[in-house]
Amino acid sequence: MKQKTESILKDDTTNEKNNENKILNKRNFFKLILGGIGTLFAATGLYPVLKYLSAPLKLEDSSVTEVEEDISTLPVDASRMIKFGGKPLLLIRHSEKNITAFGATCTHLACTVQYQAKQQRIYCACHGSVYDPNTGERLAGPAPKALPNYVVEFKDEKTIKITRPV
Numbered sequence: 001m002k003q004k005t006e007s008i009l010k011d012d013t014t015n016e017k018n019n020e021n022k023i024l025n026k027r028n029f030f031k032l033i034l035g036g037i038g039t040l041f042a043a044t045g046l047y048p049v050l051k052y053l054s055a056p057l058k059l060e061d062s063s064v065t066e067v068e069e070d071i072s073t074l075p076v077d078a079s080r081m082i083k084f085g086g087k088p089l090l091l092i093r094h095s096e097k098n099i100t101a102f103g104a105t106c107t108h109l110a111c112t113v114q115y116q117a118k119q120q121r122i123y124c125a126c127h128g129s130v131y132d133p134n135t136g137e138r139l140a141g142p143a144p145k146a147l148p149n150y151v152v153e154f155k156d157e158k159t160i161k162i163t164r165p166v
């Protein structure tokens with residue numbers, strides 16, 4: 001009888017230890033899962049910040065004084081945005097031999113402007129500044145001055161050379 005009682009007590013102790021081990025294993029498992037989720041959240045939150053910090057600054061390349069552009073696919077009364085030394089440049093084809101080029105950065109708060117052929121204007125959607133598509137002069141809105149007007153020369157039927165204004 002005494003042996004049986006000892007055996008039952010021993011079994012109970014063993015069961016308790018097994019249960020404790022199971023609980024510890026569950027705790028470790030949950031800790032591992034929570035740690036993984038936390039790490040994932042931290043990584044997804046930090047990624048954009050690190051990406052932003054590591055992105056190279058794109059400054060205007062002031063060494064670029066002229067660019068050439070193929071205009072064979074630019075129809076009359078259409079526009080195209082190109083890069084000039086890292087800055088956006090707006091080309092507008094008014095006729096076969098008349099193309100204008102303006103710095104496409106609004107002189108108000110530096111939004112990018114767009115050509116609106118129907119209204120025959122260059123428009124800044126940020127605060128409503130309007131520029132003349134032939135001269136770049138400011139016509140309306142809060143912009144303090146005209147868009148920079150680049151020099152356009154035809155090299156041949158398909159190619160123009162655009163030169164930075166002096």
Ligand code: FES
Nearest residue numbers: 106108109124127
């Ligand atoms: S940035 Fe163009 S009108 Fe303000």
